[in-house]
Amino acid sequence: MAAQRAEIAPSRGRLRIPRVACVRGDMEAFSTRRWWLDATEIRTQRLVLRAISPADAGALGHAMWAHRDHLSPWVDVPGIPLSVRSWRERVRRMTVAFVRGAQLLYTVHGAPTSEGLLGCSGLTPSGATCELSYWLVPASTGRGYAREAAAALARLACRRAGARAARIRCRADNPRSAAVARALGAQLTSERGGVQEWTLPLERLCAGY
Numbered sequence: 156m157a158a159q160r161a162e163i164a165p166s167r168g169r170l171r172i173p174r175v176a177c178v179r180g181d182m183e184a185f186s187t188r189r190w191w192l193d194a195t196e197i198r199t200q201r202l203v204l205r206a207i208s209p210a211d212a213g214a215l216g217h218a219m220w221a222h223r224d225h226l227s228p229w230v231d232v233p234g235i236p237l238s239v240r241s242w243r244e245r246v247r248r249m250t251v252a253f254v255r256g257a258q259l260l261y262t263v264h265g266a267p268t269s270e271g272l273l274g275c276s277g278l279t280p281s282g283a284t285c286e287l288s289y290w291l292v293p294a295s296t297g298r299g300y301a302r303e304a305a306a307a308l309a310r311l312a313c314r315r316a317g318a319r320a321a322r323i324r325c326r327a328d329n330p331r332s333a334a335v336a337r338a339l340g341a342q343l344t345s346e347r348g349g350v351q352e353w354t355l356p357l358e359r360l361c362a363g364y
């Protein structure tokens with residue numbers, strides 16, 4: 156028993172890749188674990204989703220502040236204007252979260268040029284049930300872009316992360332967000348403390364764009 160304990164070192168929540176595997180260059184195992192690094196650009200019929208990167212700091216900071224009245228009731232938007240430096244720091248943390256696979260945030264652009272920021276969509280690949288999120292700048296609403304972006308991330312979660320379901324959380328007084336969840340094929344599975352939880356079952360998860 157004591158010998159067994161010695162062999163299985165505590166991981167302290169970190170991914171443990173045997174040192175020998177890295178030294179011998181077992182990159183197949185490595186890339187399987189880090190599939191999201193092969194998914195930094197996703198193209199759908201009308202959109203290009205790009206993994207968040209430090210280069211997005213200016214556009215993201217501008218969009219979130221310019222459209223704070225539209226976003227702030229539902230999305231975490233700073234209550235005061237932040238400096239370019241602060242946005243860079245925030246976006247740097249988001250980029251680190253992407254590289255670690257903790258939260259995959261994508262900026263959403265129009266195809267094929269991928270100019271301009273239409274909004275953001277996120278995927279948190281936490282085990283069998285992943286989580287989806289989205290927001291758009293006001294001029295990009297009413298065209299199905301949120302649905303198209305979230306559907307692409309749902310399919311990614313199903314095909315690459317092995318997700319069996321997706322969850323969308325939104326406030327009960329946010330009918331636009333609930334409509335996106337419904338349009339994706341999600342069902343309302345709980346409502347507590349003014350927060351709705353919508354669940355996208357496996358058969359709808361892979362049915363995306």
Ligand SMILES: CC(C)(COP(=O)(O)OP(=O)(O)OC[C@H]1O[C@@H](n2cnc3c(N)ncnc32)[C@H](O)[C@@H]1OP(=O)(O)O)[C@@H](O)C(=O)NCCC(=O)NCCS
Nearest residue numbers: 229289290291296297298299300301302324325331332335
């Ligand atoms: C939530 C939010 C992303 C929804 O935006 P949206 O434009 O309503 O959602 P979609 O992009 O999926 O567009 C759906 C609408 O486009 C229409 N549409 C037009 N062309 C379409 C197409 N080709 N495909 C699908 N829908 C299309 C749909 O009919 C639908 O409108 P309707 O519900 O009036 O019928 C947006 O309101 C937002 O950014 N809100 C603030 C942030 C927020 O609340 N985020 C969610 C936090 S939980």
